Amino acid sequence: MWIAVATITGLALIAGLLLSYAKQRFPAKSDDIVDSVNDLLPQTQCAQCGYPGCRPYAVAIVDGAANINLCPPGGEDTVRRLADLLGREPMPLEDTTRSDMSTTVAVIDESRCIGCMHCRSACPVDAIIGTHQLMHTVIASECTGCELCLPPCPVDCITLEVIR
Amino acid sequence: MSAAATYDLGKLHGGLRLPSEKEVSTTEKILHAPIPDQLVLPLTQHVGNPSQPIIGIGERVLKGQLIANTDGSLGAPIHAPSSGKIVAIEPWPVSRRNGETAPCIIIECDGNDQAIETAEIIVDYTKLDPDSLLHKIMQGGIVGLGGAVFPTAQKLMQAITAPLEHLILNGIECEPYISCDDMLMREYAADVIQGAQILMHALSLSQCHVAVESDKPEALIALGEALAQIDEPRIVLKQVPSIYPSGGEDQLVQLVTNKEVPSGGLPTDVGCVVQNVGTAAAINRWVCHGEPLISRVTTITGHGVAKPVNVLARIGTTIADIVTLAGGYTEHARQLIIGGPMTGRSVSTDRVPLVKASNCVLVLADEITQGNERPCIRCGECAEVCPIQLLPQQLYWFACADNEAKLRKFGLIDCIECGCCDLVCPSHIPLTADFRMAKGRMRELADEKARAERAKQRFETRNLRIRQEQEQRDKELANQKETARLFATSKIKAIVDRARKKSTDDQDEEQ
Numbered sequence: 001m002w003i004a005v006a007t008i009t010g011l012a013l014i015a016g017l018l019l020s021y022a023k024q025r026f027p028a029k030s031d032d033i034v035d036s037v038n039d040l041l042p043q044t045q046c047a048q049c050g051y052p053g054c055r056p057y058a059v060a061i062v063d064g065a066a067n068i069n070l071c072p073p074g075g076e077d078t079v080r081r082l083a084d085l086l087g088r089e090p091m092p093l094e095d096t097t098r099s100d101m102s103t104t105v106a107v108i109d110e111s112r113c114i115g116c117m118h119c120r121s122a123c124p125v126d127a128i129i130g131t132h133q134l135m136h137t138v139i140a141s142e143c144t145g146c147e148l149c150l151p152p153c154p155v156d157c158i159t160l161e162v163i164r
Numbered sequence: 165m166s167a168a169a170t171y172d173l174g175k176l177h178g179g180l181r182l183p184s185e186k187e188v189s190t191t192e193k194i195l196h197a198p199i200p201d202q203l204v205l206p207l208t209q210h211v212g213n214p215s216q217p218i219i220g221i222g223e224r225v226l227k228g229q230l231i232a233n234t235d236g237s238l239g240a241p242i243h244a245p246s247s248g249k250i251v252a253i254e255p256w257p258v259s260r261r262n263g264e265t266a267p268c269i270i271i272e273c274d275g276n277d278q279a280i281e282t283a284e285i286i287v288d289y290t291k292l293d294p295d296s297l298l299h300k301i302m303q304g305g306i307v308g309l310g311g312a313v314f315p316t317a318q319k320l321m322q323a324i325t326a327p328l329e330h331l332i333l334n335g336i337e338c339e340p341y342i343s344c345d346d347m348l349m350r351e352y353a354a355d356v357i358q359g360a361q362i363l364m365h366a367l368s369l370s371q372c373h374v375a376v377e378s379d380k381p382e383a384l385i386a387l388g389e390a391l392a393q394i395d396e397p398r399i400v401l402k403q404v405p406s407i408y409p410s411g412g413e414d415q416l417v418q419l420v421t422n423k424e425v426p427s428g429g430l431p432t433d434v435g436c437v438v439q440n441v442g443t444a445a446a447i448n449r450w451v452c453h454g455e456p457l458i459s460r461v462t463t464i465t466g467h468g469v470a471k472p473v474n475v476l477a478r479i480g481t482t483i484a485d486i487v488t489l490a491g492g493y494t495e496h497a498r499q500l501i502i503g504g505p506m507t508g509r510s511v512s513t514d515r516v517p518l519v520k521a522s523n524c525v526l527v528l529a530d531e532i533t534q535g536n537e538r539p540c541i542r543c544g545e546c547a548e549v550c551p552i553q554l555l556p557q558q559l560y561w562f563a564c565a566d567n568e569a570k571l572r573k574f575g576l577i578d579c580i581e582c583g584c585c586d587l588v589c590p591s592h593i594p595l596t597a598d599f600r601m602a603k604g605r606m607r608e609l610a611d612e613k614a615r616a617e618r619a620k621q622r623f624e625t626r627n628l629r630i631r632q633e634q635e636q637r638d639k640e641l642a643n644q645k646e647t648a649r650l651f652a653t654s655k656i657k658a659i660v661d662r663a664r665k666k667s668t669d670d671q672d673e674e675q
Contacts, residue, residue, distance in 0.1 A: 043616035043619040044619065054623070124626065125623050126622050142618065142619070
């Protein structure tokens with residue numbers, strides 16, 4: 001009987017040592033999970049979730065600091081996919097009043113632009129070009145319609161237009 | 165002629181034997197259409213990006229003159245089909261997938277049909293190397309005339325990068341009613357054969373199959389005679405059973421070579437290049453006669469026109485003008501379709517122009533009615549006729565459920581939209597239309613994904629840049645502080661002393 005006990009204990013010890021070594025040698029990359037969460041987000045970088053972009057929000061979700069229902073552009077679909085991925089319960093969108101922005105782009109009324117650069121530094125995807133004292137314009141193909149350039153504009157010359 | 169071998173049917177899955185309905189339009193010779201008063205030329209008559217107009221409104225153009233060129237990407241140039249004045253470049257009703265109207269160049273013809281100097285255009289192609297010959301073909305605005313309108317030169321350029329074995333000329337018109345290629349082969353067989361020779365030279369191939377359906381004996385005879393006259397043993401004439409859709413590119417490759425084009429692949433993956441006979445004739449007209457693609461043979465038929473016939477008309481002639489040539493509408497005319505009954509598109513007005521893609525103008529007496537749609541009963545008829553061996557009933561469920569992953573897995577992108585499943589469905593489900601919509605949605609999703617990916621990368625690049633700038637600033641600040649600290653004690657004191665001394669010296673001097 002003692003032989004059996006010793007064998008099992010020995011085996012358990014070896015397995016335990018192996019596992020703890022493996023855990024140290026090959027640490028789980030939380031980056032992988034963040035990446036797959038980030039891939040499900042719509043990448044508008046609109047910061048409506050309260051985090052400065054999609055990736056920071058993905059990090060917060062993985063850390064458990066944020067709920068999965070904070071992304072209005074992603075909508076219910078994204079909530080459902082995130083719930084599937086993370087094994088959490090789907091929940092209704094936190095704030096459904098804010099717009100779905102996937103169909104809009106920002107357009108600068110160039111005749112009114114004063115070249116203050118405020119919108120350029122607000123754009124999360126570098127989709128606005130221009131320099132001091134010269135008019136700015138939006139690269140429509142790269143604009144995500146996040147609306148972040150609207151509040152900083154001192155002359156309110158930026159509007160959102162529906163494209164698709 | 166007797167040498168023309170027939171391929172057996174066993175090589176092609178599914179397909180349907182459809183009533184041909186071609187006899188009515190093949191009794192008369194090809195009618196040469198007069199030059200209309202007005203020509204309407206859409207800027208997009210090909211796969212790829214719209215051509216850019218290079219002429220201004222009010223300018224006079226000559227027949228064969230380049231009026232719109234490509235922007236260097238996928239596309240084909242457009243030439244003036246006759247001489248006249250550019251009166252407008254504006255939206256005009258067209259027959260195509262997206263939208264009812266498209267930007268068109270409108271030419272008011274002067275009726276003189278004065279051609280541009282062709283002297284430097286005509287060259288001896290046998291003296292050109294394949295690359296320059298392909299470049300030459302590109303300038304002719306030639307696109308696949310079988311209906312896909314893929315720019316021919318670009319198709320050939322893609323093809324020569326692959327190891328090739330076969331050039332196949334597609335003389336199969338398996339869709340009911342359409343007979344333009346049949347008539348073209350009967351009357352312009354020599355052009356087709358010469359086009360094949362040019363294509364062989366361009367692709368450095370030494371063999372060409374010309375595939376013609378067995379129910380086109382006149383075309384076979386004409387091609388055989390043309391071959392006999394020039395004694396060209398490299399070109400082989402082959403008969404193909406008439407079954408729909410044996411004229412599809414991939415289906416024809418399978419019939420001729422017994423090799424299946426892989427899913428998502430091209431015929432070049434199995435060493436084949438397929439060109440329509442009309443395209444071959446157009447290449448010959450351009451390379452040997454200096455005439456770009458400015459006219460085409462089109463079938464005008466159906467019970468809704470008085471005298472079904474094939475016409476050789478200038479690109480840009482409106483459908484209304486062409487219908488007049490066929491004796492006008494009969495009292496039964498109900499529905500106007502550009503293309504065949506299976507793959508064509510219904511249009512609401514006959515103001516639309518004839519474009520490079522228009523192989524048929526079909527005026528039907530009764531609208532094609534699907535009958536009332538009923539639920540799928542899982543009979544499996546659709547799977548039996550599908551030439552791609554897809555499972556339309558499964559795809560239908562997934563399309564209804566918008567299940568993109570499954571649609572991809574079950575090969576929706578390989579669907580050629582031939583319409584066989586529609587025709588046999590006892591529940592009258594418009595499967596092809598559903599698949600077309602599902603494909604559109606899949607494309608949209610893919611676009612969306614690509615956009616998101618780009619936004620993500622731009623966001624990350626920007627963050628990286630901001631971080632680097634911040635680090636740079638921090639470093640500079642630290643450097644400045646360090647310098648200040650080092651100098652603070654001795655050296656700054658020395659400097660201050662020197663400055664004081666200098667100022668007292670100055671004061672002394674002043675005094």
